[in-house]
Amino acid sequence: MLNKEVAVVGGGPAGLTASIELAKRNVDVTLIDENLQAGGQLLKQTHKFFGSEEHYAGVRGFNIARELIEDAKDLAVDFLLEGSIYSVYEDKVLAVKKEKSTRLISPERVIFATGASEKVINFPGWTLPGVMGAGAVQTFVNQHRVLPGRKFTIIGSGNVGTIVAYQLLQAGAEVAAIVEAADEIGSYYVHANKAVRSGDIPVYTSHTIKEATGGESVDSVKIAQVDDSWQPVPGTEKTIDTDVVCLAVGLRPRTKLTSLTGCRSIYSSTLGGEVPLHDESMETSTDGVYVAGDVAGVEEASIAIEEGRLAGVSAASSLGYISNSAEADQKEEIRGRLELLRGGKYGEERAEEKERIRSIFNERLTRRESSTVRR
Amino acid sequence: MEEKKQDLRVNNHPILKGKSAGDKITITVEGEEIEAYEGEPIAAALLAADITVFRRTKKRQDPRGPFCGIGLCTDCVMKVNGEPNVRTCITPVEDGMVVEKQGDDREVRKNAK
Numbered sequence: 361m362l363n364k365e366v367a368v369v370g371g372g373p374a375g376l377t378a379s380i381e382l383a384k385r386n387v388d389v390t391l392i393d394e395n396l397q398a399g400g401q402l403l404k405q406t407h408k409f410f411g412s413e414e415h416y417a418g419v420r421g422f423n424i425a426r427e428l429i430e431d432a433k434d435l436a437v438d439f440l441l442e443g444s445i446y447s448v449y450e451d452k453v454l455a456v457k458k459e460k461s462t463r464l465i466s467p468e469r470v471i472f473a474t475g476a477s478e479k480v481i482n483f484p485g486w487t488l489p490g491v492m493g494a495g496a497v498q499t500f501v502n503q504h505r506v507l508p509g510r511k512f513t514i515i516g517s518g519n520v521g522t523i524v525a526y527q528l529l530q531a532g533a534e535v536a537a538i539v540e541a542a543d544e545i546g547s548y549y550v551h552a553n554k555a556v557r558s559g560d561i562p563v564y565t566s567h568t569i570k571e572a573t574g575g576e577s578v579d580s581v582k583i584a585q586v587d588d589s590w591q592p593v594p595g596t597e598k599t600i601d602t603d604v605v606c607l608a609v610g611l612r613p614r615t616k617l618t619s620l621t622g623c624r625s626i627y628s629s630t631l632g633g634e635v636p637l638h639d640e641s642m643e644t645s646t647d648g649v650y651v652a653g654d655v656a657g658v659e660e661a662s663i664a665i666e667e668g669r670l671a672g673v674s675a676a677s678s679l680g681y682i683s684n685s686a687e688a689d690q691k692e693e694i695r696g697r698l699e700l701l702r703g704g705k706y707g708e709e710r711a712e713e714k715e716r717i718r719s720i721f722n723e724r725l726t727r728r729e730s731s732t733v734r735r
Numbered sequence: 736m737e738e739k740k741q742d743l744r745v746n747n748h749p750i751l752k753g754k755s756a757g758d759k760i761t762i763t764v765e766g767e768e769i770e771a772y773e774g775e776p777i778a779a780a781l782l783a784a785d786i787t788v789f790r791r792t793k794k795r796q797d798p799r800g801p802f803c804g805i806g807l808c809t810d811c812v813m814k815v816n817g818e819p820n821v822r823t824c825i826t827p828v829e830d831g832m833v834v835e836k837q838g839d840d841r842e843v844r845k846n847a848k
Contacts, residue, residue, distance in 0.1 A: 394806070395825075406750045420750065477807065489787040489800025496804030496824075504779035505745040505754045508801065509787075531745045576798050577787040603787075 364390050366675050367454055367467035369445060369617060372400020373661045374653025374668035375473035376428040381672025383435035385681040390465065391437050392456060394444040398432075399425030400475060402661060404498040406527055410550070414697055415662035422502075424661075448620040452648060469648045469675040472618050473668060476611035476632060476654035481515065484571040486605075490578030494524045494608035501531045509604035513581050514538045515569050519660075521608030522547040525555040535561045536602045539583050541568045541590060548706065568592060572605050581605055613655045622646045626720060630713040631657030637721040641674035641691065642667060645721065650675055657717070659710055663701055670694045743783045760830035777823035777834060778804070778811050789813055789823065791838030813837060 366382050368375045371393030382389040391398065405421020416424045432439075440456065447455040454465045478493040485491070490509060494516075500508045512528055514521050517540035525535050538545075538555070543566050545552045556563055564583060570592060571582040585596035612633035615625060623636040623644040635657045642650045652671040653664035670691060677687040702711035747753055757773030764781060771780035778801050781789065788798040789811045802810040806825035814835040815821040823834070 396827075406748075422751070478803070487797065487799065489789070489798050492800075492802050492804065496801055499804040499824075500779060500782060500801075501745060502751065504775050505748070505751070506775075506779045506783045507743045507745060508782045510743075530749055532742075577800060 361453070361464045361466050364388060364465055364467040365679060366390070366469045366471065367392060367452075367465055368471045368473060369454070370400065370473035370475055370653070370655075371395070371398030371439070371441075372473060372475050372653060372664065373402055373424070373428065374475075374655075374664040374671070375400070375471070376425075376432055377665050377668030378471045378473060378650075378652055378672035378675070379437045380428065380431050380435060381669050382676050383432065383437045385676045387676050387679060387681055389437055390440055390467070391432065392440045392443045392445065392454070392465075394442065396442060398429050398439060398441065401495070401498075402428075404495075404502045405523070405661070406502060406530060407523065407551075407554075409662060411662045411701060412697070415665060415701070421661065445617060448617055452621065452646075468679065469650065470621070471642075471650040471652060471668075471671045471675060472621075472636075472655055473651070473653045473664070473671075474614040474617055474655045476658050477614045478607070479610040479612055479632075480607060481569070481609050483569050485573055485578070488572055488574055488578050489576070490574065490603050491572055491605045491607070494520045494606050497524055497604065497606045498527065501533075502527060507531060507533050509578075509602075510534060511536050511602045512604045512606050513569075513600055513602040514606045514608055516540065516546070516608035516610070517542075517552070517563065517565070518546040518608060518610065519548055519551055520611070521606075522551040522555040524606060524608055525561055526551070529555075529560065536600050537561070537583070538563045539567050539569055540565045541586055542566070564598075569605070570597060578603055578605055611654065611658045613658060615655060618644065618649070618651060618655065621649050623649060623651075624724070626717060628657065628713050628717065630709055631659070631717075633658075635717060637717060637724070639721050639725075640695070640718055642671040643674060645724070648678070657710070657714060659702075663698065666694055666698045666701065670698070743785065760828065762828055762830070762832040762834055764834045765836060771828040773828065773830075775828060777813070777815065777821075777826050777828050777832070779824075780828050781823065781834075788836070790836050793838060796838060 365388040368379045368391045379391045402421045402425035411417045443456045443458045511534045513536050567583045570584050572578050581602050584592040618636040623646050625634045625636045628635050636644050650671040652667040673690050762771050769784040787800050789800050799810050802808045804824050806822050811823045812820045814837045
């Protein structure tokens, strides 16, 4: 068994910044990721980020990944790539499978930055080859540089749906349609604007997918208008020629490992599903276990970058690497930036939801402490 | 047909620019040779060659292809060099690799022994 001060699970934006903050303070940290390369979903993003300098404004996603990986390597973060965690035992012992062997890692603190997984909707024909997640399309096109088809229909017009749409245009593919059940496009204006300003992509709002058809793989998709109660309106069906149906219908926190570790969670539709309860330092209900990024509620990469930093600082200070006064200042600075990122009409609802999660966490913790005393 | 195959590779991207592709190699899929590039996963090479059906379901023999692209859903598993249930979206190609569709239940069980 390998003893470590901190294990960070997941090498996306949150896991990388957490590792960097820890290594900066000379904490012995291992970053575990199941892929060949760290960087997470940032590796597949071709657009420039916005925000401020601390959030890499103006830098393209894949370049942010490169910078963070470089910083982590300069600080001698120990990378354990192609390592899949298949279980978590008592006292936070992580069982990691790499190639055909397994190893046990026993860390004093764990930061789970496991990200999110894609949601799926079902319809007749959804198992046909050619129906795939938006993440798969991004992975094939921007990472492996292969188009999984020629004519794409995108289901869902949130940030992921509209970003994939213009990434496909960049790669020279045809986007036959964006289909959205709500009566307006769901993404940030900047992304929607880039995807539809060309005029090349028809956007069907108030529409849903009824069926994907084809013998061996998708050759067309049937859509229909929906009424106020989201039911398809008979007689409004349209058939669109397409060979890839790309599902961009949302993400949910990837909480398998946090639940194995005994972290209590709560359902939040705003944040994508079950979210591990956590306090303002990103610590969960299990002592010494932290969360950061999408696993702590689906938001966006710049938030993940800051939450990773916050979790890293918290874990480092709990191990005695930061003085109490310095800790407070450093956390305040990060929290201030998180507040800014969650400003505006898109962020407010998420900010309130995170606050609700913190207050439930604190309430339960207080109750637990008082019941312990009584016993 | 050759031209049609070529257009699925995104060789010149306005932002990602030219791909620093690995060496060109050959793999065999269902008895036919296709080209692949070192460093890419098997699934990418198949999609670039216009192959969309990767396997069939055991009972109904329904076609299946890549779904998640990151090794989680196992919809893209194939038999690789005789070993069944290999996740082709995260397994890199190797020169001379033999890739086959799976879906015959008895065949899979026999190989798993």
